[in-house]
Amino acid sequence: MSYNFKEVEKKWQTKWYTEGTFNAKEDYSMKKWYGLIEFPYPSGQGLHVGHPRSYTALDIIARKKRMEGYNVLYPIGFDAFGLPAENYAIKNHVHPKITTEKNVNHFRDQLKSLGFSFDWSREVNTTDPNYYKWTQWIFIKLFEKGLAYKTTMPINFCTGCKVGLANEEVVNGVCERCGSPVVQKEKSQWMLGITKYAQRLIDDLDDIDFLDKIKAQQKNWIGRSEGAEVNFKIEGTDDTLLIYTTRPDTIFGATYMVVAPEHGIIEKYADKIKNLDEVNDYKQKASLKSAFERSELNKEKSGVEIKGIKAINPLTNEAIPIWISDYVLMTYGTGAIMAVPAHDTRDFEFATKFNLPIKQVIKPKDGEAKEKLEEAFTDVYNGVSINSGFLTGLDSKTAIEKAINYIEENKLGKRKVNYKLRDWVFSRQRYWGEPIPMVYCECCGWNPIPEDQLPLKLPEIDDYEPGENGESPLAKLTDWIKTTCPKCGKEAKRETDTMPQWAGSSWYFLRYMDPHNDKEIASKEALEYWSPIDWYNGGMEHTTLHLLYSRFWHKFLYDIGIVPTKEPYQKRTSHGMILGSNGEKMSKSKGNVVNPDDIVEEFGADTLRVYEMFMGPFDQTAPWSMESIRGCNKFLDRVWKLQDLLNDENGYSEKHEKMMHKAIKKVSSDIEEMKFNTAVSTFMTMTNEFYKDKYLTKDEYKTFLQLLNPFAPHITEELYEIIGEPKTINETTWPKYDEAKTIDDEIEVPVQVNGKLKGTVVVPKDADEEAVKEKVKEVENVQKVIDGKTIVKEIYVKGKIYNIVVK
RNA sequence: GCCGAUGUGGCGAAAUUGGUAUACGCACAGCACUCAAAAUGCUGCGGGAAACCAUGUGGGUUCGAGUCCCACCAUCGGCACCA
Numbered sequence: 001m002s003y004n005f006k007e008v009e010k011k012w013q014t015k016w017y018t019e020g021t022f023n024a025k026e027d028y029s030m031k032k033w034y035g036l037i038e039f040p041y042p043s044g045q046g047l048h049v050g051h052p053r054s055y056t057a058l059d060i061i062a063r064k065k066r067m068e069g070y071n072v073l074y075p076i077g078f079d080a081f082g083l084p085a086e087n088y089a090i091k092n093h094v095h096p097k098i099t100t101e102k103n104v105n106h107f108r109d110q111l112k113s114l115g116f117s118f119d120w121s122r123e124v125n126t127t128d129p130n131y132y133k134w135t136q137w138i139f140i141k142l143f144e145k146g147l148a149y150k151t152t153m154p155i156n157f158c159t160g161c162k163v164g165l166a167n168e169e170v171v172n173g174v175c176e177r178c179g180s181p182v183v184q185k186e187k188s189q190w191m192l193g194i195t196k197y198a199q200r201l202i203d204d205l206d207d208i209d210f211l212d213k214i215k216a217q218q219k220n221w222i223g224r225s226e227g228a229e230v231n232f233k234i235e236g237t238d239d240t241l242l243i244y245t246t247r248p249d250t251i252f253g254a255t256y257m258v259v260a261p262e263h264g265i266i267e268k269y270a271d272k273i274k275n276l277d278e279v280n281d282y283k284q285k286a287s288l289k290s291a292f293e294r295s296e297l298n299k300e301k302s303g304v305e306i307k308g309i310k311a312i313n314p315l316t317n318e319a320i321p322i323w324i325s326d327y328v329l330m331t332y333g334t335g336a337i338m339a340v341p342a343h344d345t346r347d348f349e350f351a352t353k354f355n356l357p358i359k360q361v362i363k364p365k366d367g368e369a370k371e372k373l374e375e376a377f378t379d380v381y382n383g384v385s386i387n388s389g390f391l392t393g394l395d396s397k398t399a400i401e402k403a404i405n406y407i408e409e410n411k412l413g414k415r416k417v418n419y420k421l422r423d424w425v426f427s428r429q430r431y432w433g434e435p436i437p438m439v440y441c442e443c444c445g446w447n448p449i450p451e452d453q454l455p456l457k458l459p460e461i462d463d464y465e466p467g468e469n470g471e472s473p474l475a476k477l478t479d480w481i482k483t484t485c486p487k488c489g490k491e492a493k494r495e496t497d498t499m500p501q502w503a504g505s506s507w508y509f510l511r512y513m514d515p516h517n518d519k520e521i522a523s524k525e526a527l528e529y530w531s532p533i534d535w536y537n538g539g540m541e542h543t544t545l546h547l548l549y550s551r552f553w554h555k556f557l558y559d560i561g562i563v564p565t566k567e568p569y570q571k572r573t574s575h576g577m578i579l580g581s582n583g584e585k586m587s588k589s590k591g592n593v594v595n596p597d598d599i600v601e602e603f604g605a606d607t608l609r610v611y612e613m614f615m616g617p618f619d620q621t622a623p624w625s626m627e628s629i630r631g632c633n634k635f636l637d638r639v640w641k642l643q644d645l646l647n648d649e650n651g652y653s654e655k656h657e658k659m660m661h662k663a664i665k666k667v668s669s670d671i672e673e674m675k676f677n678t679a680v681s682t683f684m685t686m687t688n689e690f691y692k693d694k695y696l697t698k699d700e701y702k703t704f705l706q707l708l709n710p711f712a713p714h715i716t717e718e719l720y721e722i723i724g725e726p727k728t729i730n731e732t733t734w735p736k737y738d739e740a741k742t743i744d745d746e747i748e749v750p751v752q753v754n755g756k757l758k759g760t761v762v763v764p765k766d767a768d769e770e771a772v773k774e775k776v777k778e779v780e781n782v783q784k785v786i787d788g789k790t791i792v793k794e795i796y797v798k799g800k801i802y803n804i805v806v807k
Numbered sequence: 808g809c810c811g812a813u814g815u816g817g818c819g820a821a822a823u824u825g826g827u828a829u830a831c832g833c834a835c836a837g838c839a840c841u842c843a844a845a846a847u848g849c850u851g852c853g854g855g856a857a858a859c860c861a862u863g864u865g866g867g868u869u870c871g872a873g874u875c876c877c878a879c880c881a882u883c884g885g886c887a888c889c890a
Contacts, residue, residue: 750827
């Protein structure tokens, strides 16, 4: 009988999904395990082969955990708001709701065809009003706590999508989604105060089990730096110019100042500035530059001296010029710097170009100050202050501390920590997103709509085009906008912007715990029981977006007493990308896209699952190979045919017994360590052994099928049934091994002479050195090499190696 | 420039964490089955006649290094005028 995967896979999927075999249990007395994968955006292209890599991995772990007796929650849902559906609507006049529903249905079918053990009874969809009701509710809570605020500020504006973007969504000065240039635009936007959580987002990483590279990337993005804010007097006034520096020990070397083009000092001293036209001209040019042009590397520094005003260096009391240049950013620190060309690379470059004085105030510990610097000396670990008054002679670290103390004592400024992280631009001028549940009243300002009016449903419209000035399509709905102020009852206007993609995904994992609750996000009991998520796997591309945002929301919900843990995810891992067979990223234009449906059709879901786990280390990128997938298909065929070799008459075999115990140990630990590729190779080796020996016992087959089940659930369940087992595998208990039976009685010890392999000897596992020594001398090659030489030393590492050193 | 990875056969990759380098799979070759092919099964498969030589390069530590240390080179990912 040959293996008909189509029939078998269909059969088991139907059983699982109609019976709800893998649904989480309501029994809160059981030990729990909550595994999470990033819920997909249901795009029109359908599932990508990248999705099953992550989903299969956690499916394997989830299935193992169930067999180990855990109450497992392995949920699925859809992150369905977003631009593609809206752009499609603009083009084809189909409501995004319709496209989304169609895509979700397609995705659901595809996911089911792969046999994942998801709990489909808890499926969530971010576009469902019963879901986004709570997204809006969280927003209102953020507003009430002062963490959502509306402000006019220069934002990143995508010229293609006609929409404001968060910093995180701008990549190399272009839009992360569409690749159009991003420009700075003044716009009134809703902002979320994520910067208030910056320190906690760093500190709490210590308590959770994230891959180091994920922690590093998040810390990098938050970008904490320590230093001081210092006031520089403006000559002839009582006013000061506030700067931020991480190197207060270099103030003696500050020979000029630089302010960002947007800095207020220019308006303030317009009447004093002698070259106002020139300065304004520079300002104008800087504002026209796109984010990309401004951040372009290696470009020449530019700037203009602001003539007519000067600053006083607070430590040298020298009057120093003030320049305007776009290498100083208004969005970081105070928008103004003291320039220390001798000890800052950028200042050095600028000073060289404009012939400004370069004054050395630090020399290397083990060297002397140079006659003329060729580049800035910036090494904080290896510097000593010179020409710096009370700092002279101190190493840089000590000098920094002393300088800050001096600054604080003399009221020149204060110690200050800065972050690169910016507050989160939360408004989108788009239709297909959660409406922001806010109302503006002339007399009462912004207020949220009453909670009993949630959800604020997205109104039906026909015209999805954004408005002229990049207004939201909702801005055209005058009837919908008109409402009453929740505070004073007078006429007021609704907010027409919607929330970004990232809103719905910032808390979805909480909804899975209690998805049909219409009173709260989820019940206290459910939150207490299921929190935190035990294991979350997803892509590295979400490290500074989704992962940071959702940690922020979770901390906020913790602060207001909704969730029981500070962090949502106890453990975070990530999978490597699957590339096309040419080693490039899969894309339609390159024609290297593999559709999982085709693989399932030709080889079956089990083959796809096994292949994706076997193709390489889970956390590394791997190119697709059509040839290799056939190998996995062949392997499963061989597993199927093992039933013909079943034979209990040989009975007990020590060799097979050892092999089984070793395999249970290896596969169990490989799964926990996500070393799926070596687990699969263990299965292959076992299969080869059974074929070589031409038999296996039913017990061995049963254990083998149990171990393989998480990887290839359909074929293994079918075989388990065929050999007459009354239970299904998912009802059985994960096999256990006996450590003593994983150790061989006889071991082969390699014998080396001067570290070079000369042969091996077989000895009992606990043979002592003398016994091994005797055998070693009998090895022919060893005899030959050591003959006539003096033995200097003999080393025996028990069970590992025997090495003879000769001269 | 900064942060993080990676580098082993023709290819995807293993290596118990310092102890027989190349497990497992693909590709390839030979044999069996077949009229034939496919499928399947078995065998072989780093280089070299051998001594030996091979884990990106060059040094080092060690009885012993793919694994540890130092200095490079290359590729990939993230950040980037962040003061």
